[in-house]
Amino acid sequence: MPGGLLTDMYEVNMAASYLRRGMTDQATFSLFVRRLPADRGFLIAAGLEDALRFLEDFSFEQEDLDYLRDVQGHGAGTLRALADLRFTGEVWAVPEGRAVFAGEPLLEVTAPIAEAQMVETMMLNHLTFQTSVASKAARCVLAADGARLIDFAFRRTQGVEAAMAVARATAVAGFAATSNAEGARRYGLPASGTMAHSYVQAFPSEEDAFAAFAADFPDRTTFLVDTYDTLSGVRRAVDVVRRLGLTGPVGVRLDSGDLGALAGEARRLLDAAGLRHAQIVASGGLDEYEIADLVKAGAPIDAYGVGTKVGVSADAPYLDTAYKLVAYGDRPVMKLSPGKVNLPGAKQVFRGPDRDVIALREEAPPAGCHPLLVPVLVDGRRIAPVEPITVVRDRCMSELARLPAPTRALRAPRPVPVEISLRLRRLQDRLRGTLSERLADPADHPATGSW
Amino acid sequence: MPGGLLTDMYEVNMAASYLRRGMTDQATFSLFVRRLPADRGFLIAAGLEDALRFLEDFSFEQEDLDYLRDVQGHGAGTLRALADLRFTGEVWAVPEGRAVFAGEPLLEVTAPIAEAQMVETMMLNHLTFQTSVASKAARCVLAADGARLIDFAFRRTQGVEAAMAVARATAVAGFAATSNAEGARRYGLPASGTMAHSYVQAFPSEEDAFAAFAADFPDRTTFLVDTYDTLSGVRRAVDVVRRLGLTGPVGVRLDSGDLGALAGEARRLLDAAGLRHAQIVASGGLDEYEIADLVKAGAPIDAYGVGTKVGVSADAPYLDTAYKLVAYGDRPVMKLSPGKVNLPGAKQVFRGPDRDVIALREEAPPAGCHPLLVPVLVDGRRIAPVEPITVVRDRCMSELARLPAPTRALRAPRPVPVEISLRLRRLQDRLRGTLSERLADPADHPATGSW
Structure with a gap:
């Protein structure tokens, strides 16, 4: 799906209007999370890879243009302009796997305004969902305290594409394997899969089922032991292992x-x-809270199969993300909508040892801080090859290790403090003042300020 | 994606084992929701259309088979059997748009066990997500009490495919339009789209932006009025309408x-x-509870843009669905796992005026009741053409109209009572007894009973 229509219709209408009016100035949009969900001390950035692929491939297909003409009534001039539209702009972004906090841009797009506007929906879609899941998965990894985690989410993710994104995002966050066959193939992840209750039930007895499975898969036999009675199941598994003389890896799964x-x-x-x-695998509606309780109680569980609650990020199934115009042409812009005021201008986040600073992009880093956003797309093309998942995972693992304990806490966590640079605060104040003054004068209502 | 690998790896392993062992008896699996989420008095069945398309197209591609050989180590015999595997079975299902309750089969698959097993993941995926969203959307329709609803979810759905499913499921539940351009095109739905705050900000003044948009789209002008100050924005919209002499439909959106x-x-x-x-459209983080409050307060809102919270079914982002083997060959089966005991045998749900009855499929309907499940696929092929969305929506609307008021309530609703037929209860008791007896005898542990 190259995806000209993978957008909200108002983006198409606005783009048509910009193009018709020759409004081709560079616009910068900033994508950020307004507030962290309850019980989230940090987020793990994810979704950038899919976002960049979308931007590189962006164009309208003939059938898209036919639809806009025949059903939406767009004219020949607009259709010609849309037919030629590609994403030619620049993107700065936080690399996948890094920790981010509320208000910090995850991604900033600078491009002629029609292009930057058209891609809003997909930028938000990819980053919102994948960041939600990577963050939830990272919490499970912290809770598991070294035990292995396996993605079991496919059956109840919100669609098939979501399942693939979950396989990848959980791998980034440190999961060891996935049950998702296509996800494992697509992303080169270890696949995990043993038996369901139905397998046990399809045989005349549990012991027959165990013996059959062990004979067929002697090198990867995990017995699902709770179809009838868990401990009887374990005893039967032991019998089968002995009877068949299995010497490879074996395990039991409690569900x-x-x-x-x-x-x-x-x-x-x-x-x-x-x-x-023999390994013990536990599964069945688990999330980071239940895993933490089991770990705390000293349960001898070697691996956790974690499904639905991570796959839909059940307690925080979305993030309060926004994609806001922050500059157009040579002017910084902001809006004043109640509760939705944003930071104007192209920005950078500087990360220090115990705080982050959101600043204007051109500011110098404060002492001891390094910039979080890096350029990833220039003139519509990536400037670096696709990152292997292992690289992103390593980055995520070192981020998790560096987070302060109160930030990593599962309940009532304390995010790292995020400050606004003096220059950025001054710009925001000045802009707010200008806008409010002009609002008071009903004859004059400019939407933009000056630097 | 024809989709042999669109499944959990254990399904492939179990199927391989069944095929190798010549286990080709017909198996019946039953897909149902164990418990309704909090604050759900009913569910609206959805997802069947995608599920049936998957079953009709099911097969392994060569690259899938190569992966199973090279990476998963499956042998030549298994690969040959999988290469030939198609879905040849039968499906009974509740038509999309009907109301269903806990424990009631939404879908039953009967096929040679390897086929029926392989499709578990996708049957669960499609029905779980789409039923979640259609149910949430139906609650919004009830809350809106006649006001129009527009799907605004695309930007924060869990992936792009999810956004398409949401466009369709909300249409089924009675939404009037969608902002999703591709969703509108794909499903022939009315598309809705006006302007974002960025459009207002890109012009020197709010009035300039309004005038430009009205000039470009004089027949569909809804002004977004809250970029700086909502009521000033309304006044400016009025000025522009007068100045340009707009006579078509106009509106303002409050966000x-x-x-x-x-x-x-x-x-x-x-x-x-x-x-x-002039119409008033409201948007901004709305769900059925906020809509109900606004309606109750008499807010003169003509249409609601409803996004994220419906698109991810935020308060119930998944359903506790199960796909359970209920018969294999000529034997009904069930499991005894704590909290997960299921009803054995192929079933039917009979709907009466004030209760539902879950029964064995071959039972006669109780007086005044009609069957909910109908055959939809025979010998792997649909037996009826794809239903137009309008047909499904009409069905849903008459279901909603028929639900008792306590069942439709948004908070603390009372689901319609669901009874188990005498014959089904007797079968379950008999099977439980047989299983428990044999469990007590460690030498003999059959997993199946008899009718």
Whole structure:
């Protein structure tokens, strides 16, 4: 889908109007999260890779143009202009895998205003969702305290494409594997998959099912033990391992009941049978809170299958993201809508050891700080190759390690303080003053200020 | 994506094992919602159309098979069997747009077990998400009490495909239009789109922006009035309408602040200017609760733009769906996992005037009841043409009209009572008894019962 119509219709209408009027000045839009959801001390930036691919491929197909003519009534001039429209601008962005906080631009687009406007919907879509999931997944990784995590979300993600994004975002956040076959193939991730209850039920007995599966997959046998009675299931698994003389990796999966208590009893049964190497996998509606409770209780669980609640970021299924015009031509702009005032101008975020500073892009970094946004697209083309997931994951892992403990806390976390640079505050104040003054005069109502 | 790998890896492994063992008996799987989310008195069935398209197109591509051989280590026999695998089975389902309740099968698949197993992930994915969104959207329609609703969700849905499903599901639930350009084109829905704050900001003044937009789109001008000050914005919109002598449909959109109070004042300004026909559109983080409050307060709002909270079904972003084996060969099956016991056998739901009855499929309907599930796919092919969205929407509208008031309530709703037929209860009891008895005998552990 090259995607001219992958947008909200008002973007098309506004772009048509800009193009018709010869409004081709450079516009800068800033994409940021207004507020962190409850119980989020940080976010992990994700979605940039898909956003950049969209920008590079952006164009209208003939069928899109036919629709805009036949159904939406756009004229020949507009259609000609849209047919030629490509994304030719520049993008600065926070690399995927880095931690970000409220108000900090994740991405800034600078391009002729029609182009920058048209891509709003997709920039928001990719970054909002993937950042939500990467952040939720990172919380699970912190909660698991070294235990392995497996993405089990595919069946209840919000669509198939979402499942692929979840496979990738959970890998970025440090998950060890995914159950999603296409996701594993597409992104080169370890695939994980054993048996469902239906497999056990399809055989005359649980023991028959276990023996059949072990015979068919002797090198990757994890027995799902809770179809009828979990501990009987563990005993049967032990019998099968002994009977077949399995020496490869084996495990049991617990999918219901009191996972902590059952894991303890399963561990005792396995150890008593000499299967100290057998892994215990737990699954069933888990999220970071339940994982943290199990870890805290000392449950001997080696791996957690984590599905739906991470795949839809259940407690925070969206972020309060915005994509706001901050400069047009040579003028910084802002709006005054209640609760939605934004920071004008192209910006940079400087990260220090114990605080972030949002500043104008051209400002020098404060002492001991480094810039978070880097140029990623120039003249509509990427300036660096696609990053391997391993690189993004390593970046995320070192970010998580560096976050202060109160910021990493699962409940009532404290985000890192974010300051606004003096120059940026002065610009905002000046602009607000100018706008408010002119608002008071009903005859004169300019929407923009000056630097 | 024809989609052999659009599944969880364990489905592939189980299918491989079934095929290798010549286990080709017919299996019936039942897809249902275990519990309704909080504040859901009913669900609106959706997602079947995509599910059926998936089943009709199901097959492995060569690159899928190569991956299963090279990376997952499946052997030549398995690959040959998978290469030939198509969905040849039968599906009974609740038509899209009908109301359903906890425990009621939304869909039952009967096919050789490898086929029925392989499609689990996608059946769950399509029905879970689209039913979530259609149900949330239907609640908005009930809350709006006749005002028009517009889908504004695209920018914050969980991926692009999700946005398309949302455009369709909200249309099914009675939304009047969508902002999603591709969704509108794909499903033939009315597209809605005016201007963003950035458009207003890109012009030297708000009045210039309004005049430009009205000149470019004189037949569909809705002015976004809250960029700087909402009521000043309304006055400027009035000025522009008068100055340009616009006689077509016009409107103002309020996107922030106290929407009820601002709508009242905007209405007075518009009426005083003789623009009684001007529409007032409200948007900004709305959901069914806020719409209901605005309607109750008598806010003169003609249309609501409803975005993110419906597009991700924010308060219930997933459903507790299950796809459970209920029969294999000639034997009904069930599992005993704590909290996850299911109803055995192929089933039917009979809907009566004040209750539903879940029964075995072959049972006769109780007096005054009609069956909810109908056959939709036989021998892997649809038995009826694709339903136009208008047909599905009409069905949904008459369902909503028939629901009892306590079931439609937004808060603390009372679902329609769902009973289990005597025959089904007896089968479940008998099977539970057999399973429990045999569980007590560690030497004998059959997973299936008899009718």
